[in-house]
Amino acid sequence: MNLWLAIGAVAVLSFTCKAFGPALLGGRALPPRARSVIALTAPALLAGFVVVDVLGHRWSGTDLTLVAGLGVVPLLVLRRAPLPVTLVAAVAVTALLRL
Structure with a gap:
């Protein structure tokens, strides 16, 4: 259950960042490097959550x-x-x- 809550939290955070970014920046575009980092944040966090869930607590339940x-x-x-x-x-x- 905790994994699904974490996935939901990451999804909400990612959506919030993508929604408020244009509102805060106005008509300006982010540099390409910043856009690539933002685009990869949610998949990287999700991959981390999956690895932690699969390998278990302190990798004892692998x-x-x-x-x-x-x-x-x-x-x-x-x-x-x-x-x-x-x-x-x-x-x-x-x-x-x-x-």
Whole structure:
């Protein structure tokens, strides 16, 4: 439940930043570097929350099958596989290792 609250908080914070930014800056545009940092903040925080949730408290509750399934995702993303294929492959690897 805490993970979903954190995801919701990150989503609200990201929306708030994106909504109030133009209002505070008026017609001025942000520098490209600032725009790229703002765009990557929410995904980076979400990835951190997922890693902490998967690895457990102080990494004592680590499920290696789940870690292996998640390890397939970056490999397929780098090979430009479609998202549904990536998700099915991650689930399949996790399920096969749990047999």
